[in-house]
Amino acid sequence: MCAAVSPKVRAIVDRIIRVDHAGELGANKIYQGQLLVLGKSSVGPKIKEMREQEEEHLKKFEELIPIHRVRPTLLLPLWSVAGFALGVGSALLGSKSAMACTVAVESVISEHYNNQIRELMESDPENYQELLKTLKKFRDDEIEHHDTGIEHEAEKVSD
Numbered sequence: 001m002c003a004a005v006s007p008k009v010r011a012i013v014d015r016i017i018r019v020d021h022a023g024e025l026g027a028n029k030i031y032q033g034q035l036l037v038l039g040k041s042s043v044g045p046k047i048k049e050m051r052e053q054e055e056e057h058l059k060k061f062e063e064l065i066p067i068h069r070v071r072p073t074l075l076l077p078l079w080s081v082a083g084f085a086l087g088v089g090s091a092l093l094g095s096k097s098a099m100a101c102t103v104a105v106e107s108v109i110s111e112h113y114n115n116q117i118r119e120l121m122e123s124d125p126e127n128y129q130e131l132l133k134t135l136k137k138f139r140d141d142e143i144e145h146h147d148t149g150i151e152h153e154a155e156k157v158s159d
Contacts, residue, residue, distance in 0.1 A: 009124045013131065016116050017070040020138075021061035023109060025076060026083035027054045030105065033087020034098045043095045043152055050102070050145050057138050064131070099154035106146035113139035 005013075031051035038044050065072060073079070090101035117135050120128055 005124065005127055009127070012119060012123055013068055013128065014070050016120065016131070016135070017061060017064050017068055018073055019112075020116070020135075021058070021065060021070075022073045022076060022079050023112070024054055024058040024061055024138075026079050027105065027109070028058050029080050029083030030087035030090075030101065033084040033089075034091040034101075035087075037088055037091035038095055038098055041095055043098065046148060046152065047098070050148065053141050053145070057141070060134060060138075064134075096153050096156055099149040099152040101149075103146050103149035103154040106142045106149065110139050110142040110146060113142065 028051065031047055031054055034047050035044065035051060038047060064070070086101065087098075091098040113135050117132060117139065120132055120135070125132060
């Protein structure tokens with residue numbers, strides 16, 4: 001990252017890192033809640049695998065926070081509880097409901113990453129090549145999670 005960054009771009013990067021850190025924490029907690037209920041079921045290993053990827057994402061944003069001097073959101077405790085409750089609640093309705101939750105959340109998150117990538121590409125791609133690379137990888141992981149949910153009958157939740 002170059003030192004000569006405009007305040008506008010700095011604000012964009014701050015927002016991206018803050019929001020994505022909170023989002024990855026929430027995703028982590030959703031999968032944690034789902035694992036509590038479905039950990040020993042047929043979808044348990046797949047949920048565990050997706051959670052492990054989300055843990056990698058969270059760890060990366062926790063590394064980026066001090067590097068970019070970003071203040072995490074003050075709503076992290078609320079976000080943590082809400083994510084866990086969503087995970088447990090969706091899993092209590094069954095594996096198809098848990099996967100439907102995954103599909104819904106991951107489709108929003110992947111679109112969110114696409115918007116951030118587009119915004120950063122339009123603002124300052126040269127100074128933020130590494131961040132763009134991270135966002136693209138994480139977006140691809142989220143799309144994979146979405147597709148995993150579809151493969152595990154998320155669309156049959158009403159059956």
